[in-house]
Amino acid sequence: MSTLLEVSGVTTSFKTANGFLPAIEDVSFTIKKGETLGIVGESGCGKSVTSLSIMQLLTANGKIERGSIRFNGRELVGLKDNEMRKVRGNDIAMIFQEPMTSLNPVHKIGRQIGESLRIHKGYGKAQARAKAIELLKLVGIPRAEEIVDEYPHRLSGGMRQRVMIAIAMACNPQLLIADEPTTALDVTIQAQILDLMRKLKAELDMSIMLITHDLGVVAEMCDRVVVMYAGKVVEQGNVKDIFRNPSHPYTVGLLSSIPRLEGRQERLSSIPGNVPSLELMPAGCRFASRCPHATQRCVTEEPSLLPVSGEHDARCWLMDEKGVAV
């Protein structure tokens, strides 16, 4: 499989009251064509900042400071806004966590779905509307001919997320970035939306970058996974390898906090302690204050991503001690 997206060494910082601080640091990963990559980590670990960096939709106080983001070999960092706009919604589409607020309340559904077609593909009004109906059917919305002329407030959260997916699918993107697309939805609706994404991925031959809190979702949906902690990639590898042999103590913690009870959904929170804030980032391993295996070395020296096996890496000194090649 060839590489679709190659993120390497990306550091994105925000201007805060305490100065310009990196929210993600030296983040690298790749997404292959047709692959679903999961990005997991607790709240505040930099998952959204990573995806917004790829889309270059950071708020005005944020900036990609270093690194490269290549899409089909083409460098996106430093692209002029009018060039980047041709990528957004066309080659790379994105859906968000909040279906209730992500649609414009004063525009009809059809117009919102057709908009990217009008922007990127030069569709006329009628043409865009017809395609919008088609897309509504594609994402499994009943009575598509009526819904196309409805306003978003008439739809439930699950339906709105389907509409968001229809918007994302409009231009047949090569990459779909889904930032916690089901977190705000009921469990049953969550499953439906995930099914839909899987179906569309197969039908439309795209890659997905799926951000989630939920390792259960990763197991179900993803080929590979990147675990982020405090703005850094701490472990990455094939889903199988990660689940069978979680190597970073943080990943181990996440895995042990997957709710066992059928249907019970919880945020990953059973690892004691909190993600350090941007202002108080420790010098050594960022997980040291919460890690049961922390040593003196962990507090002073930050580990780099060390190989576990094949394409499986973990940012932990334990990998060093295990004697696996450094």
Next chain:
Amino acid sequence: MIAYIIRRIGGSIIVLIGISIITFALAYLVPANPARAIVGPHASEALVLKVEQQLGLNEPLPVRYIHYMENLVHGNLGTSYVLDQPVTTLIGQRVGATAQLAVTAWIAELLIGIPIGIISALYDRKALDHVVSILALVGISLPVFFVGLELMYWVGFKLDWLPVGGTGGFNFVILPALTYGITGAAYYARLLKSSMIDVMNSDYIRTARAKGASPNRVIFRHALRNAIIPVLTYGGIDIASLFGGVVVIEDVFGYSGIGQLTVQAINNLDVPVIMGTVLFAALFVVLFNLLVDVLYGIIDPRITYS
């Protein structure tokens, strides 16, 4: 929607009747006597009584109010004590000038205020925002008569582009309207700025940008319509009050509109004219309130009339 409008009109009539009662009571309960005001301080008591009788002022207040309302239903607002002309004629003479000034002044406010609001929202806390905000602050702080006189002096007198004052065609409206625009726009700018900032940070604007929409598209097709919603209420009240007359500006420019008529009537205790102008102004407040509510429903599909 139609049912809603009919219901609202019914409600509006009740409001207007309430206003008429209050104005009537206030106008006649002031310690000054309109008859005395007409005949002057040195006239004899007998003359005052005679005038009172002529005007029907000797009857009890509720009876007078009933009379007034009977006439009102027939489109008769009474006759001015002082100018000796029907109140409807007096208002009718000025309504065109007032409407012209009101609408132009309102548009001037919007034309100045809305771009300033958008710019200062988009450049929030950047240099351009500061420049524009300071200008807006200056505009809001300058007294109306000062701005009026400056415009009059520079544009009317020095450059001789427009008439210095008076009432006539559209040329006479521009300077007073501009005065109102300059002094009133800042409020619109401020309202729009804050709602625009909220909207620009909203999720659906992020969605629009994620589609590859250009900044212009994002601002004008996605943001503005949402951001204008909170500004609408003020806009309605504002233009309604403009229809009630713009006293200071009419005064500065010698513009004979409803405002001038109202002030004269109050000075002379000319109760029928006071009643007429107050009801006229109230009618527009009620009317524009209704219009704004209907507009809300058109702009914001989430609002339903029930």
